[in-house]
Amino acid sequence: MGRVVSRAAVLRQAVRPKFRPAGLLLCLKRIAGFGLKSGKLPCAGHIIALRDLVLVNLGAPAAKAGGSECVIIMLKIASRMERLGTESAFEILAKAQTLAAAGKSIVNLCIGQPDFPPPAHVIEAGQRAIVDGHHGYSAAPGILSLREAISADLGRRFDVRIDPSSITVTPGSKVALFFALQMLGEIGSEIIYPNPAYPGYESIIAFSGATPIAYPLSEATGFSFDADDVLSRITPKTRAIILNSPANPTSGVLDRGELDRLAKGLEKFPNVAVISDEIYSRIIYDGHAHFSLLSYESLRDRLILLDGWSKSFSMTGWRLGYAVWPKSLVEHAVKLAINCHSCVNNATQYAGIAALEGPQDTVQAMVAAWGERRNIIVAGLRALPGVRCTMPAGAFYAFPNISGTGFSSANLQARLLNEEGVALLSGTSFGSLGEGYIRLSYATSTEQIEEALFRINRFLVENMESRRTAAVA
Numbered sequence: 396m397g398r399v400v401s402r403a404a405v406l407r408q409a410v411r412p413k414f415r416p417a418g419l420l421l422c423l424k425r426i427a428g429f430g431l432k433s434g435k436l437p438c439a440g441h442i443i444a445l446r447d448l449v450l451v452n453l454g455a456p457a458a459k460a461g462g463s464e465c466v467i468i469m470l471k472i473a474s475r476m477e478r479l480g481t482e483s484a485f486e487i488l489a490k491a492q493t494l495a496a497a498g499k500s501i502v503n504l505c506i507g508q509p510d511f512p513p514p515a516h517v518i519e520a521g522q523r524a525i526v527d528g529h530h531g532y533s534a535a536p537g538i539l540s541l542r543e544a545i546s547a548d549l550g551r552r553f554d555v556r557i558d559p560s561s562i563t564v565t566p567g568s569k570v571a572l573f574f575a576l577q578m579l580g581e582i583g584s585e586i587i588y589p590n591p592a593y594p595g596y597e598s599i600i601a602f603s604g605a606t607p608i609a610y611p612l613s614e615a616t617g618f619s620f621d622a623d624d625v626l627s628r629i630t631p632k633t634r635a636i637i638l639n640s641p642a643n644p645t646s647g648v649l650d651r652g653e654l655d656r657l658a659k660g661l662e663k664f665p666n667v668a669v670i671s672d673e674i675y676s677r678i679i680y681d682g683h684a685h686f687s688l689l690s691y692e693s694l695r696d697r698l699i700l701l702d703g704w705s706k707s708f709s710m711t712g713w714r715l716g717y718a719v720w721p722k723s724l725v726e727h728a729v730k731l732a733i734n735c736h737s738c739v740n741n742a743t744q745y746a747g748i749a750a751l752e753g754p755q756d757t758v759q760a761m762v763a764a765w766g767e768r769r770n771i772i773v774a775g776l777r778a779l780p781g782v783r784c785t786m787p788a789g790a791f792y793a794f795p796n797i798s799g800t801g802f803s804s805a806n807l808q809a810r811l812l813n814e815e816g817v818a819l820l821s822g823t824s825f826g827s828l829g830e831g832y833i834r835l836s837y838a839t840s841t842e843q844i845e846e847a848l849f850r851i852n853r854f855l856v857e858n859m860e861s862r863r864t865a866a867v868a
């Protein structure tokens with residue numbers, strides 16, 4: 396919205412002007428021309444008008460020269476925007492791409508994105524849906540056949556019966572997370588979430604107006620959680636607890652015994668919802684099966700389950716996710732969808748059915764390949780000076796403890812990118828308790844993993860040695 400401001404304000408706005416020589420020359424000619432034509436000295440009004448003209452040509456933002464008032468554009472942004480964070484993975488990726496474009500050799504382990512194509516039959520189903528004419532809007536919660544396929548898939552995997560009417564399909568599970576937090580959070584309320592964790596949790600909780608209350612995930616328990624500790628953080632203001640298993644960035648899997656204790660303890664708090672982010676549910680190692688929170692019948696009326704196709708079917712860019720809602724929240728989820736995205740890309744939804752109902756061998760092969768890379772990266776990290784690393788139980792991230800190197804997480808992230816061309820993420824990108832850790836995605840080739848390990852080792856050997864020498868001197 397335009398706002399009328401004083402000339403002094405315009406002057407203050409012109410702090411870092413962009414010099415436009417042609418425009419300025421024109422101004423000077425006009426000043427000279429005025430004197431010659433009128434034979435008089437210019438009055439104060441003329442001088443002010445001409446000054447404004449000069450300011451415009453120096454780059455003063457949107458100032459209208461001449462007249463007694465200047466209008467500059469000053470957009471007023473809602474204060475809630477200050478509470479919205481970001482994901483540093485995208486920032487580091489952009490920096491890495493800039494360095495690569497400038498000719499630096501970059502090894503990229505920063506982004507949580509599978510390095511395999513989606514299964515061929517899924518791509519074919521998406522193409523066929525386009526050819527078959529699925530170009531229009533679909534129902535806002537998603538096409539019924541996809542919601543039935545999700546219900547059947549959950550039944551096969553977890554032996555649960557989920558009514559397709561409790562499911563909504565969203566453009567990525569992140570959108571369902573956003574909806575859940577906007578539905579439950581508001582100023583004066585609290586939402587409990589893990590730290591370190593996916594950065595969207597803290598950011599979107601804060602955006603809703605609720606206060607984010609963190610509970611720690613600690614290395615000592617394989618990055619599981621302490622149910623009593625979580626329950627002790629519940630207050631009358633608590634609206635929800637977020638759980639994520641297998642987890643980003645720790646790759647930990649929540650301990651079944653602790654989940655049982657949490658489910659039992661929650662009986663005393665019937666107003667507290669549980670948001671269970673199970674986006675990595677198919678990526679789990681060592682023959683373990685994923686345990687879904689859907690298995691607790693006692694939680695069903697308060698559980699929001701999030702999952703999707705991004706990680707398990709290597710479909711990050713297709714933007715396809717879903718949520719299973721308690722009956723009382725479905726209508727709100729549908730209303731949010733109608734107001735936000737109308738529906739998910741129609742053809743993509745048909746690809747989603749093929750992914751769930753078709754052969755699962757591509758997914759199994761992908762997980763097996765990541766399992767092998769997990770062993771390579773963990774062994775390599777454990778051999779680095781000052782580094783120790785737990786074995787990931789799921790997902791595709793290594794989250795080594797680097798506190799023995801003497802570097803802070805952010806410093807190590809920046810120096811490895813700038814000096815060695817290794818793009819990875821500081822543990823602090825995932826919350827304050829990520830200090831002392833870095834995250835490396837091993838959803839990349841073995842060659843890239845080995846090259847990254849070589850470069851990190853070279854950096855640590857050189858720099859830890861020079862730090863020691865400086866300390867002794």
Ligand SMILES: Cc1ncc(COP(=O)(O)O)c(C=O)c1O
Pocket residue numbers: 507566567568569570593639642643672674702703704705711715716
């Ligand atoms: C824990 C977790 N939840 C949710 C998401 C969002 O996934 P999408 O929106 O692609 O389904 C991610 C993506 O990295 C994640 O790591």
